[in-house]
Amino acid sequence: MTTPPSTPAARGSKARETAKATKSAVSPSEASRLDWRRIAYNALVSRALDDVEEATNKNKATVPREHLVLYQFSARGHEVAQCILGSFVDHRHDAASAYYRSRPLLLALGLSIDDALGSPLGRAGGFSDGRDIGVVCNLPNSDAPIVLPMSGDVGSQFTPCAGWAQSIRYHTDVLGESDWKGAMGVVLGGEASVATNGFWSALTMATTLSLPMLFYVEDNGLGISVRGEMQTPGADIAQNLASFKNLFIRNGDGTNPGESAALIAECVAHVRGGNGPALVRLTVPRLNSHSGPDNQRGYRTEAEIAADAERDPLPKLRAHLVPGILSERQWTELEAEVARDVQAGLDAARARPNPDPAGVGRWVYADDTPGSPEALGGLSRAERAELDGSETLAESTDVVRFAEAVRRTLRHELEVNPKVLVFGEDVGRKGGVHLVTEGLQKQFGDARVFDTSLSEEGIIGRAVGMAIAGLMPVAEIQFRKYADPAAEQLNNCGTMRWRTANRFAAPIVVRMPGGYGKDVGDPWHSLSDEVRFVHAYGWQVAMPSNAADAVGLLRSAMRGANPTIFFEHRSLLMTSDGSSRYPGDDYVVPFGSGATLRTGSDLTLVSWGALVHRCVEAADRFEGRVEVIDLRSIAPWDRERVLESVTKTGRCIIAHEDNITAGFGAEIAAVVAKEAFWYLDAPVDRIAVADVPMPYHPVLLDAVLPSVDRIAERIQATLQA
Numbered sequence: 001m002t003t004p005p006s007t008p009a010a011r012g013s014k015a016r017e018t019a020k021a022t023k024s025a026v027s028p029s030e031a032s033r034l035d036w037r038r039i040a041y042n043a044l045v046s047r048a049l050d051d052v053e054e055a056t057n058k059n060k061a062t063v064p065r066e067h068l069v070l071y072q073f074s075a076r077g078h079e080v081a082q083c084i085l086g087s088f089v090d091h092r093h094d095a096a097s098a099y100y101r102s103r104p105l106l107l108a109l110g111l112s113i114d115d116a117l118g119s120p121l122g123r124a125g126g127f128s129d130g131r132d133i134g135v136v137c138n139l140p141n142s143d144a145p146i147v148l149p150m151s152g153d154v155g156s157q158f159t160p161c162a163g164w165a166q167s168i169r170y171h172t173d174v175l176g177e178s179d180w181k182g183a184m185g186v187v188l189g190g191e192a193s194v195a196t197n198g199f200w201s202a203l204t205m206a207t208t209l210s211l212p213m214l215f216y217v218e219d220n221g222l223g224i225s226v227r228g229e230m231q232t233p234g235a236d237i238a239q240n241l242a243s244f245k246n247l248f249i250r251n252g253d254g255t256n257p258g259e260s261a262a263l264i265a266e267c268v269a270h271v272r273g274g275n276g277p278a279l280v281r282l283t284v285p286r287l288n289s290h291s292g293p294d295n296q297r298g299y300r301t302e303a304e305i306a307a308d309a310e311r312d313p314l315p316k317l318r319a320h321l322v323p324g325i326l327s328e329r330q331w332t333e334l335e336a337e338v339a340r341d342v343q344a345g346l347d348a349a350r351a352r353p354n355p356d357p358a359g360v361g362r363w364v365y366a367d368d369t370p371g372s373p374e375a376l377g378g379l380s381r382a383e384r385a386e387l388d389g390s391e392t393l394a395e396s397t398d399v400v401r402f403a404e405a406v407r408r409t410l411r412h413e414l415e416v417n418p419k420v421l422v423f424g425e426d427v428g429r430k431g432g433v434h435l436v437t438e439g440l441q442k443q444f445g446d447a448r449v450f451d452t453s454l455s456e457e458g459i460i461g462r463a464v465g466m467a468i469a470g471l472m473p474v475a476e477i478q479f480r481k482y483a484d485p486a487a488e489q490l491n492n493c494g495t496m497r498w499r500t501a502n503r504f505a506a507p508i509v510v511r512m513p514g515g516y517g518k519d520v521g522d523p524w525h526s527l528s529d530e531v532r533f534v535h536a537y538g539w540q541v542a543m544p545s546n547a548a549d550a551v552g553l554l555r556s557a558m559r560g561a562n563p564t565i566f567f568e569h570r571s572l573l574m575t576s577d578g579s580s581r582y583p584g585d586d587y588v589v590p591f592g593s594g595a596t597l598r599t600g601s602d603l604t605l606v607s608w609g610a611l612v613h614r615c616v617e618a619a620d621r622f623e624g625r626v627e628v629i630d631l632r633s634i635a636p637w638d639r640e641r642v643l644e645s646v647t648k649t650g651r652c653i654i655a656h657e658d659n660i661t662a663g664f665g666a667e668i669a670a671v672v673a674k675e676a677f678w679y680l681d682a683p684v685d686r687i688a689v690a691d692v693p694m695p696y697h698p699v700l701l702d703a704v705l706p707s708v709d710r711i712a713e714r715i716q717a718t719l720q721a
């Protein structure tokens, strides 16, 4: 048995051994064509930016003492290998998915020094307009490699990159865009990130689908304080993955410029050559604390810190270049140039104004007013305008079930829009466990309609990467409850437009069956909990109660600019309740427009989804006294319609299937109580499921769900109040 090396320095030498063991002929030919002066320039700039932010160089500006950078992450020690990597990310359709320690890579890909400093200072403009931590950035280059919007969650960077990599294949093979050929997705992560769900999910996707994707693991031996041995046994992910099928692996010393370049070159050649994914692990020192607030006390000895300082890659880079590639004088001139440029960048960043507080609410959703700037991601405004749509129901005698209506809409959109893809667990060959996508794979092929691996994080992360690559992904989550593992990707998708100040957006559609089944329920397949998505930022939430509305809302979502949760209620999919006349292939229902299903004089009953049918039945017992509003979408929701109705009737009940506590009914009740207070003749009431999970046995299910009788009783009580 071998004992794993315990110190980072020891791990470096161990890694070098592994490199020798795993390296085939390392051809330096690729590596030698590199622009080493540019690599050195960017690495020195990165180091100088860290100096400025940490005030470690006494001659530099005192930014931290002025407390201008509120949250700092140092790239000290990681910069040389990242700048080398940047030299290989040079295809116009490459994308990098990075994390908070990736600023050197961004500099290599074109991040300006002004932006690199302006954003940590929180100033207006730049990649987030003061909304996000400075190093959590993005780069929407046009006609050049981009950097996908980073997130603060470790591990969340992996699956969107796999989505981008799959999109490269889609653009080349399905859309016939040959300029995408040879492009790759590269994802950066520390050694701790290899323990995350996202890493394994993306690795599964990349290896099973043979995607053009490079995993770049920069191993500094520490998470925040936790050692690499806790993240993967023996602390070497490259070694542990040696027998992983369909993965090309290289492993070496990220402080050695020549070795780093050669290993990266091999991996990139493998990926660009269409041979599937590669992983390169490079050991690097972390030459500072994890982040500004961390002082390393308690988890790192002075000796360990000193040993890491010995591995500083910058002197090694200098030794690698001087005098063979650059003369002493050229190196000194380079240092002076960097100092000048960083000072100029700092002056420019300081001169930027603070962000405007009046604008902080902008960009949660798309602003489609003509002339307003377009984000990168999803269909362009021009593409959406061409698809158009009509709010008029087509003349039809054709009655369809809800499931058939969704299928027809997907089919039509797949026909008219080559950028639409439909996928999820069992969606392809089987046609979905609810059979909603039955026959679509046969008709459109498995590049456009396909099964996925069993990873909801992977399904949603992939969709996000695809949307940024300009596609229109429609992902199915098999049951609402199984969106739980995708919560991080869903949340980050929703906030993307806002946190990048409209530089990026990922308008995806997530179809999600849920709710109680006909006579049956359980805690796993019957959850609705739709309010959670209303509370997340940036999402539209569709809750159709019938086939026609399903067609209209789904089409709006698939031709829209905002991400959408599309709820397919289980008890509507194949029942007469959910059926309606087919509204036509162009039919759209705008989000935020409810429907008044019954007019009435004395009470407004508001609902959505399957409960709408029980509400209508209950209302019909009161002969014209109860107005029934089906909201159809709850984010946004039709406030005006509800308020106008309550102003007329003076009474309001909200009925829903989600928990009563903090359900969406609470929001409506609060708005009605405030906005229509002077018109109310009775307290606003709610009828919903008690705060228990959905039970299995029909008698228990019946006990918790609002029944027609119970809704009618509540109407009666409010009418008499």
Ligand SMILES: Cc1ncc(C[n+]2csc(CCOP(=O)(O)OP(=O)(O)O)c2C)c(N)n1
Binding pocket: 101, 152, 153, 154, 155, 189, 190, 191, 192, 193, 194, 220, 222, 223, 224, 290
């Ligand atoms: C999902 C998630 N959990 C925890 C954290 C807190 N956190 C931030 S960085 C970090 C360690 C990451 O280490 P590694 O991936 O090795 O990257 P490094 O910082 O060493 O470059 C942790 C635990 C987080 N940001 N996201």
